[in-house]
Amino acid sequence: MAYSMADLIILNIRLITQQIKDRFGIYKSRRTFFLLILGITIIFYLLSKWMPHRSNYTNVHYNKCLQTKLEQFSSDVADMNIIINHEPIQFGEIVSLPFTGNGYIGLSLSTQSHIQLIFDPGTSFISSSYSPIIQISSKIWEDSSATIIQMNHGLVRRLQCFQISEVHSAYVTHTLYAHRCRSSLIIQEIDIINPSDQTLDLDFQQKTQTSGNDIQQL
Structure with a gap:
């Protein structure tokens, strides 16, 4: 099956566009995952500071x-x-x-x-x-x-x-x-x-x- 020069150019453009979309999607998902982990860490840190702690004291005669x-x-x-x-x-x-x-x-x-x-x-x-x-x-x-x-x-x-x-x-x-x-x-x-x-x-x-x-x- 023979392709004309115009068809090859269009195929290359589509291939490059698809690669850009795939990479951008991976980058976006990684960034979202990183921000999610960072947000959860900050929330747990603040809760550990605000919540009262019960210390275990050893009894002494x-x-x-x-x-x-x-x-x-x-x-x-x-x-x-x-x-x-x-x-x-x-x-x-x-x-x-x-x-x-x-x-x-x-x-x-x-x-x-x-x-x-x-x-x-x-x-x-x-x-x-x-x-x-x-x-x-x-x-x-x-x-x-x-x-x-x-x-x-x-x-x-x-x-x-x-x-x-x-x-x-x-x-x-x-x-x-x-x-x-x-x-x-x-x-x-x-x-x-x-x-x-x-x-x-x-x-x-x-x-x-x-x-x-x-x-x-x-």
Whole structure:
């Protein structure tokens, strides 16, 4: 079967056009598949960030709870970067006030703590007789605690362990620090962890009484 020159040209054009369509279709399908995978990945990433996570905490016996929590600071103890005070104080410990501040405002993580203000670097602190510190206690559960002064970070921590059964314990971590950018801001963070299924009964207390004499000093 003989083809004329015009027929050959038309056949070549059709062949080239079909090849272009096939390649474009493959390219389009690959691009769609890639965008689909990318979109699914982004959605799962955002969901993993927004959805709450349930962490599995290991139960620690009450008699070992406080010591276990303090072991995470063993390297800082060896480098003498922190001071640990048990409550009550144990033999050989350096009794220190769990105080933190930034040169303008200061606060101690103790039961009789008041905000301390300083207006001139050459003067001493002035007590405001106001304590924003939240104290946590329990009328039901026995507890043990220790304070930690992290001098190289300007942090003060208080660790509390509560005996909620013969084999289970819950623990509370207080973290107190002065804001580095906002000189008038002191932050107290409280983290409560109860790895058991038993309800934890805790009391939150804050001393709010203010002395008139101290207000006049301010």
